[in-house]
Amino acid sequence: MESMGNNSPGPEIRALARNIRMSAHKARKVINQIRGCSYGQALMILELMPYGACYPISQLIHSAAANANHNMGLNKANLLVSRVEVNEGAVFKRVQPRAQGRGYPIQKPTCHITIVLEEISRSNDPIMSIESRKRGYVWRRK
Incomplete structure (x- = not known):
């Protein structure tokens, strides 16, 4: 995990889901x-998307926000999805019976999802907005 320096806008809150039964590609x-969105905006996007992967990801965002609220006393409205990563997990191998005694292999992939939320505090850097963070622009005062 990265160390928090002076350029970090606030504390980082992590939530990790391991061995989710879906492919990492999906x-x-x-x-x-949802990368770079605020907490409420990310939940709205996930609720309206028609993919099956949205449900476990929204549960994970809820969990990260609950961690931020309970452990650090942060307000959920001030959270930003700063970093999200999906890694491939173990592959469950099964056999599908086929004709004439043959067996075809079936691979059931899993993935690990990590979500990092940050607090947006306008007192640290009033020039930088949520939209500029989402686009990757970071302006510093000289």
């Missing part, structure tokens, strides 16, 4: 839509 398709 989870990344959903994750790329």
